[in-house]
Amino acid sequence: MIVIADGGSTKTNWCLINEFGRKILFNTEGYNPYFSKEDYIVESLNKTLPDTLDTDKLTQVYYYGAGCSTDANIQIVKKAMGKVFTNAEIFVGHDLLASCRALLGNESGFAAILGTGTNTCIYDGKDITLNIDSLGYFLGDEGSGSYIGKRVLADYMKAFMPEKLRKIFFDTYGLSNEDIFDNIYNKPLPNRFCASFSKFIYDNRQNFEEYSLQVVDTAFTAFFENLVTRYPNYKSYKLNCVGSVGYNFRDVLSVVSDRYEMGVGKIIRSPIDDLVEYHLQQQKNS
Structure with a gap:
């Protein structure tokens, strides 16, 4: 049995492919090693993985995660996974690579992540x-959720x-300025806290169209100015x-x-389905 996972800073999407070839989807929280260390990841996985998942039977784990871009961070996640999936061969890669494989497969091109955080590449x-x-x-x-938040x-x-x-915001969250400062400066995972408020804009967009569009358009303009346009010949992608x-x-984007x-290609919410198909195809070709 193998399991494939795409982990953002907020949520991880998992797909187990069992011995009968059946796909079983489940979720846990996200494990960005810049914020979540080895012991925390192990504890969280032991608490949140499905009780029906027999981790001893897993032979391969492919985990792509936010923050897994350096050897040190990869080792944090890999060691944690090794303590949970004790009999599996474990691959840990960057979530940006997962996005490339989900969006482009074996084709070349430009790929981006716009979730809790942002990333881009060729x-x-x-x-x-x-x-x-x-x-x-x-x-x-x-351009990310944390930027908008x-x-x-x-x-x-x-x-x-x-x-x-502003009144709807207070009625929804009941947060004072002091509460917000406390969450940002004193509590863990401030990036996730900030990103959660991008949903507020989405939920209230219909009744506050002008403000919502201005906030999102400004964020995506900054995304292009500071990242996308810095790539050579970006208009060719x-x-x-x-x-x-x-x-x-996606309409504003x-x-x-x-x-x-710059033309628009494929825009998807989550890479997990396409990522699973990529790995299944790779197995067929190997």
């Missing part, structure tokens, strides 16, 4: 050949958002994208992409 059909670091939610991650929080705290929407933010606001004269 892919040659096998490997990532060029990646401009998005610098994480403190210094970058333009920080704008929403700032507008709320400064009373810049429409007053009726189509924008292929995975992630809830890119998918939920398409408008901004057209503004920068």
